[in-house]
Amino acid sequence: MKASIVGGTGYGSVELIRLINKHPYMELGTIVSNSQAGNSFSQTYPHLTGIIEQRMEDFDASNLSEKNDIVFLATPSGVSSNLIPKLLDNGIKCIDLSGDFRLRSTEEYELWYKHSPADESYLKQATYGLSEIYTEKIRSAKLIANPGCYPTASTLGLLPIVKTNLADNKSIIIDAKSGVSGAGRGLSLTSHYAEINENLKAYKLGAHQHIPEIEQVLQDETGTQITITFTTHLVPMTRGIMCTTYVNLKENISTEQAVQLYTQFYEKNPFVRIRKPGTIPATKEVLGSNYCDIGLHVDPRTNRLTIISVIDNLVKGAAGQAIQNANLMNGWDERAGLDDLPLYP
Amino acid sequence: MKASIVGGTGYGSVELIRLINKHPYMELGTIVSNSQAGNSFSQTYPHLTGIIEQRMEDFDASNLSEKNDIVFLATPSGVSSNLIPKLLDNGIKCIDLSGDFRLRSTEEYELWYKHSPADESYLKQATYGLSEIYTEKIRSAKLIANPGCYPTASTLGLLPIVKTNLADNKSIIIDAKSGVSGAGRGLSLTSHYAEINENLKAYKLGAHQHIPEIEQVLQDETGTQITITFTTHLVPMTRGIMCTTYVNLKENISTEQAVQLYTQFYEKNPFVRIRKPGTIPATKEVLGSNYCDIGLHVDPRTNRLTIISVIDNLVKGAAGQAIQNANLMNGWDERAGLDDLPLYP
Amino acid sequence: MKASIVGGTGYGSVELIRLINKHPYMELGTIVSNSQAGNSFSQTYPHLTGIIEQRMEDFDASNLSEKNDIVFLATPSGVSSNLIPKLLDNGIKCIDLSGDFRLRSTEEYELWYKHSPADESYLKQATYGLSEIYTEKIRSAKLIANPGCYPTASTLGLLPIVKTNLADNKSIIIDAKSGVSGAGRGLSLTSHYAEINENLKAYKLGAHQHIPEIEQVLQDETGTQITITFTTHLVPMTRGIMCTTYVNLKENISTEQAVQLYTQFYEKNPFVRIRKPGTIPATKEVLGSNYCDIGLHVDPRTNRLTIISVIDNLVKGAAGQAIQNANLMNGWDERAGLDDLPLYP
Amino acid sequence: MKASIVGGTGYGSVELIRLINKHPYMELGTIVSNSQAGNSFSQTYPHLTGIIEQRMEDFDASNLSEKNDIVFLATPSGVSSNLIPKLLDNGIKCIDLSGDFRLRSTEEYELWYKHSPADESYLKQATYGLSEIYTEKIRSAKLIANPGCYPTASTLGLLPIVKTNLADNKSIIIDAKSGVSGAGRGLSLTSHYAEINENLKAYKLGAHQHIPEIEQVLQDETGTQITITFTTHLVPMTRGIMCTTYVNLKENISTEQAVQLYTQFYEKNPFVRIRKPGTIPATKEVLGSNYCDIGLHVDPRTNRLTIISVIDNLVKGAAGQAIQNANLMNGWDERAGLDDLPLYP
Known part of the structure; x- marks a missing residue:
């Protein structure tokens, strides 16, 4: 083909x-x-x-x-x-x-x-290509709108908890950090080496075009309108996205219970790995691979869940997920061509 | 001397x-x-x-x-x-x-x-040495407990809003990011170049020893016990701390009003610079200097304030603030020896 | 197997x-x-x-x-x-x-x-495993001494010119630069992030243990004893080696002729790529792959050849060449398992 | 003024x-x-x-x-x-x-x-502003041509040995490495973060405009025409230049003798620091300062001298040397305004 x-x-x-x-x-x-x-x-x-x-x-x-x-x-x-x-x-x-x-x-x-x-x-005619969530629709789609890099990491991290109705939907804050390749190859002062290296910048506060995309998925999956706070930061590295997401819980659950909930939610999805309680993924741990790794922590002092989700922005956040969707559309194993281990270190 | x-x-x-x-x-x-x-x-x-x-x-x-x-x-x-x-x-x-x-x-x-x-x-006998807040006590102190790097950036960012009683104190989330020099010169796998470079890591979720320090300052300054969520991340750069802090507001205020409030709060403090609405500081903009720069954004969709505060962790977050405190203790201009411009780029 | x-x-x-x-x-x-x-x-x-x-x-x-x-x-x-x-x-x-x-x-x-x-x-019983040069011996070997990272890049760059007898053997200078992963995972101040980041260091002048290894290969292949100058530098990046090698030429040849000579020398070797005149490889162009890319420049003012050879120190400089040798020892295509494109950017 | x-x-x-x-x-x-x-x-x-x-x-x-x-x-x-x-x-x-x-x-x-x-x-009317060498001319100059960053590091490293007549002038090779700020603030793919980060590139082989500048200084100071080989590399860091320079010696001298020669040559120059035998400077050791640090090594196997000279390209390589020259032109202490210690780490 x-x-x-x-x-x-x-x-x-x-x-x-x-x-x-x-x-x-x-x-x-x-x-x-x-x-x-x-x-x-x-x-x-x-x-x-x-x-x-x-x-x-x-x-x-x-x-x-x-x-x-x-x-x-x-x-x-x-x-x-x-x-x-x-x-x-x-x-x-x-x-x-x-x-x-x-x-x-x-x-x-x-x-x-x-x-x-x-x-x-x-x-x-477009089907939103978040592979783990819209798997069946994708199989028969003719046009895939492949998700943005931030929305992929954000929604994979949020959906298990918002779909259980355990989350206070008004409390969702996503503090997102990205490597610089996400800004593409077009020249700009915000991708100029001496401006970005040894520097950490926040940008587009309250104005990032991925906000409505995330909110659309959350609304589709919960049936209610959810307004999020979403802040993006530029980190001096080439690849990698981390979303640190904060959600107030409506009931008391432990970190262990959260890990169990997420593990079950993604049990059929080879590219989503839920980390054991006490371990948190770093961006380099998915470098060059199609994995989305998720770590969880419930703070009993505030009953707030912190979700750490990481992807390689150019793989699961772009080209890798596109290939995954092509695999689904063609009836192939979704892992075809995507079975590389992360490049480490 | x-x-x-x-x-x-x-x-x-x-x-x-x-x-x-x-x-x-x-x-x-x-x-x-x-x-x-x-x-x-x-x-x-x-x-x-x-x-x-x-x-x-x-x-x-x-x-x-x-x-x-x-x-x-x-x-x-x-x-x-x-x-x-x-x-x-x-x-x-x-x-x-x-x-x-x-x-x-x-x-x-x-x-x-x-x-x-x-x-x-x-x-x-110890006086907490957050220079801008405890100025008078510091002048006569014999023992200064110089603040931690994260607490300096966090509390300078939070105090103006929590002291006005505009903040929902239960909603405070500090998403903190630091360069690697904060971990010191002792050898450790978490400061090992190939593990940290091109990598973004969260660490010590809910367990960082700076949590009680921040909470103590907030309690001292508001008279009420405040429990925060505080997450730390290691960024692949040598110097710099950014705290991205989220606070729900009890009343509607605009970004402009927030900027005005902060500007007045720090009008006598030469090392705290409040950025104009629409501009947000980056860590490199304070490199090598004793400044704490603060940017503000109110999202009208959620009535939530986002505070971006940046310092050089080794200067305002450590040695610089120590010198500033020595200046105050000796009756000198607090800027003595600290008037360098940031090193840029 | x-x-x-x-x-x-x-x-x-x-x-x-x-x-x-x-x-x-x-x-x-x-x-x-x-x-x-x-x-x-x-x-x-x-x-x-x-x-x-x-x-x-x-x-x-x-x-x-x-x-x-x-x-x-x-x-x-x-x-x-x-x-x-x-x-x-x-x-x-x-x-x-x-x-x-x-x-x-x-x-x-x-x-x-x-x-x-x-x-x-x-x-x-050991066979030196420089795959492109000792291919036949490797096929029947029981013990392979897999080459060092620096010697791989150095000798692949030098052999075509020293074997033609065009090189003044006394003039060979190799200015070598390596990413930090070459120093391994053992803790040391010379791999400590804050010491290495934003820093360029020369080390082990005249004392690097790869010097006799390079000289042994040159002697084996030319039949004469050759003493080189070899300087190593630590570059703030995780992977990659570049050897910039200088050789005085005994006859006048052009850059084009040098490129032709090298291209012929390696025409049967899929992992050595000779760049066209005027183009010079960078280390990122082989990242994660088993390639050794070589660029050449003859300066007519001095009749000196500059050779730029780059590899990924952990692939062609270590594990990749080891796999390539295993492929040869087992009679498989030497590219088996090594056909990935470089990860770029 | x-x-x-x-x-x-x-x-x-x-x-x-x-x-x-x-x-x-x-x-x-x-x-x-x-x-x-x-x-x-x-x-x-x-x-x-x-x-x-x-x-x-x-x-x-x-x-x-x-x-x-x-x-x-x-x-x-x-x-x-x-x-x-x-x-x-x-x-x-x-x-x-x-x-x-x-x-x-x-x-x-x-x-x-x-x-x-x-x-x-x-x-x-122009006076070449290499402060340590043309001190007297600079004092009375009306127009200073401030030296290039590479020529500053190169010539300060070379002059003591070429002026003693110990150097084989035909053998001079300068392998130069620079941080990216040297390329300025103008946008270009060669300063684009994702292209440069985690990458090491050689550029302008045999064609860099600093070649004739270095040769002019060498000729002025020795009275003979000297043709050099000069190769430039881009290192993934913001500031810093290192020149690794190779010179064949016409007589046998030891590293200790070379260090002594250089120390005497620069004994009146506060910004040139000669390192003791066995220690070699790194670029970060001059960051933000006007120092040029020089380390030396004679390889007795080849009787070749290796000179490692480092500067901050924006300070001694540009603005700092310009201030030093202004100090000389005005009869001030040449250190005025330039007495900062390097920023480390």
Whole structure:
């Protein structure tokens, strides 16, 4: 099966290529990059010298659909909303790594993204690709809105407790920290080495576009509207996201009970690992892998649950989850091509 | 005036030496290090070759008190509680950078520190050295318990809002992040480069010994017992602490009003800088300096205040605040020797 | 085929486990760690929670040899010289990642390593495992002395030019730079985060134990004794080695000619990639992979060749080359289990 | 005395401001930035909030000269060659941190810098500001060409040995490594965090514009033309330069003799520290300070001298040396404003 990548030179694309290259059932098809069409991929990424010498092409929906079996789009915000309708009309399945098809409400999209939303008729065809939660819908989907990196770590950490009705929904605070690769390959002072190295920054307080995405999942899964506090920080490292999430509990439970609850919730999900009481995951412990590791602590002094969830933002937070979704859509083992151990140290 | 340093080879000591070296009214006196007695300081720290060639000495309370005018103790937990009584009995003023004299309750000390507390008669003589808050008491103190790095950033961030009675005291959550130098120079797998670099770790959930210290200050300043949630994270950088603190507000106020409140609270304090609405400080913006910078954001959706406070853990979080306290104790301008701009980038 | 690992908790071991886990023909056998015997591997390395829960065992040569088909030893210097004789006597093949069997001269070993060499009768059975150069000997070897990380990058960079007789052998200078994981997991001030981060250090000038190893290879391959200058530096990053090597040329050749010479030399070696004129590899371009990338530049002003060779010190510089050698010893494709793309960024 | 800074928002400027702020005899005058004229300096650099709120201005040579006593230019390559003639004509002294006035030969400038050189009549008025070597000329200079960061570390390391005639001048190889702040604040993929972090890169092989600058100094000081090999590497850290320099010796001398020679050479220079035999400086040991530390090693096997020289690229490599030169030009102690200890760790 041929997998095409649209948006060829960003970090999402190069990570998709790394994963497709080791996938047992997919091989790399067309790479589309309008800005680099005609150049070989290894000119942009010399670490692929001698391996991915394939030339990039301009976007051509009918040609793409003919020569490939699935398309991954790793384009900047606001681009895939224009490309995906053409691809779907040509009958090819799409997995969109951008935020364009994640929010069902076009008003919310405009409010948080500050530009035009996708066409509503196509928006309706999108399935939110949080693999562990929407597994069945994903199997039959034609268009996947692959979740954001922060929403993946946040919602996998929150859902077991909010779905049991043990959580005080008004109390949810997510203190999120990310490595710098999450900001992409576009040049910016906020990715400039000397500004970021040996520095810790908070950014977009109360304004991050992943807030409505997290709230939409929480509402879908609980049936009630939940408003969260969500703060993002930039950590001087390349990869990794940690969400430290605080939830007031409506009943007294112990750390052990919380661990048991989470373990049962994810017992069929190979990529979610719940840590034993007293152990807390660090971001490096999932580096390069598709795992989401979760540690839990209930403070008996405040009856508040602290959830620590970590992912590699480019794998489970982007390309890895996209491959996981492709596996589900094709009826393969969801672990196909994703069984690497984390790279440590 | 001669300033002695006890606990000679840790990061607290070498930072004290850097600051005393540029102080207009103090000069370096005896350096005490039992493990390195007889060696020159520059053997341990070659960056001081040709500058601090002075030999370290064994601890001798009467000799120290004779040859010096003030003593800074930067010893590991549980050491200064044995040394300070001897020094005070010899009539010399002490500033203790360890946690030994910070908690008034010996029960709390044993509970959180897991070893024996200082003698209660000496404990009563200690003044908690949060310079901006206990200014007057510090001026006349003979023994300063210099605050911990996390408590400094946390309480400077919290006090303006909890003292106005605008805060829901049960809602306080401090998500704290620190650079690795805070763990000191002692060897440990949690300071081992390959384990920490490119990694973000949470640690000591619900168990950090700075929790009772923060709660003691909050109780002293509000008259009510306040229980906080406090989570610490290790960030791959050498210096810097950021506390991201969440407080539910009992009344609606805007970000602008919060900024005004904080600005007034600290209007006489040269080392606390309140950022304008919409701007948030990063840790590098105080590197090497004694500033505590604070940014504020009220989310109207939840009526929750987010406070971002940053310090250099070795300066305002340790040696710098110790010098600031020495300045107050001696009737000097509190900025003496501390007027450097942050090192940027 | 079962692969045992002796020296279970170091970085060499954990990297071997990562690679064996994805190997098509080998699976993990006994893990030996005297210090951690009885504990599960994931207690030491929580990133393997739920994956490598196997318990570590004490060293027992006959038991090991019975239950496994090959043994990888990733023990500290001076340990495997005692273990390997027992293993060989039990008839099992060994790949030693330490330096114990690399130098044929016991005098040289004692001079540079400062402790007792291996028994000479076993030393004679060892084949130096520089896979690209000693391919045929490795295929039939029973004991492989796996090369050091620096010697791998150095000799792969030097051999094409010294073997053509174009090099002035007296002029060879290797300026080597390594990430910190090369120093292992043992605690030391030279791996202490705050000492190493934001710092660049040279170390062991003229005294590094890899000097005689490089010189032995150069002598073996040229038939003449060559004395090199070799300087090592510690770079604030976890993985990666770069050797910048300088050689005076005896004849005028262009950069293009040098590139052609190297390309031909390695044309049958899938893991050595020669970069085109004008492009120079960086360490991140081989991260997590078994590649050795080489860039070349001839300065016509001095007729001096500069060779830049990069590897991942834990892969091609240790565990990856060990797997490559196991592949050769077993008649498998040398790429088996080693076909991952570099992790970028 | 008022010191103006032209080129206001780069790292050279902000470091000049840090140093002028603590200078006993200079205070900050006009800040010129054409791109940011009208904005306060702290808008660009929030770490100076409340301290440097001064507004930046457009360049106006006569106004500048009237209101200031000296001008520091920290502009990009090719800019100061147009501004300095106007300033000199207005009678104000200039210290240029760019490369525009460093090379006496306009042909060499065009060859290496690839754009038009400064006017030769002004070029002749420039004094090369390597403070330790050209001390007397600097005292009476009106225009200082402040040395490049690499040439400062390189030539201070080389001059003692090449001036004794002990060096084989054809054998000089400088393997130079720099932190990323040396590349400035302009956005570029080579300063993009995720590309540089955990990566070591060589760049501009045989083509760095500092090559002719180093060669010019060596020729001036030895009277013979010397051609060097000079390779630059980018190290994942913000500040610091290390030059590892290799020189074949024409006579046998020991490391001790080399140390003695260097110590005598620099005995009157407070900012050059020669390390004892067996100790080698690291870049962090000069962080934030104006020191150049030098370690030496003679390998008796090859009779080759290895020189390790380290500086902070933004201090001794730029702004600090500029202040040192201003001190000399004004008859002040050359240490004025530069007596800070390195920031460690």
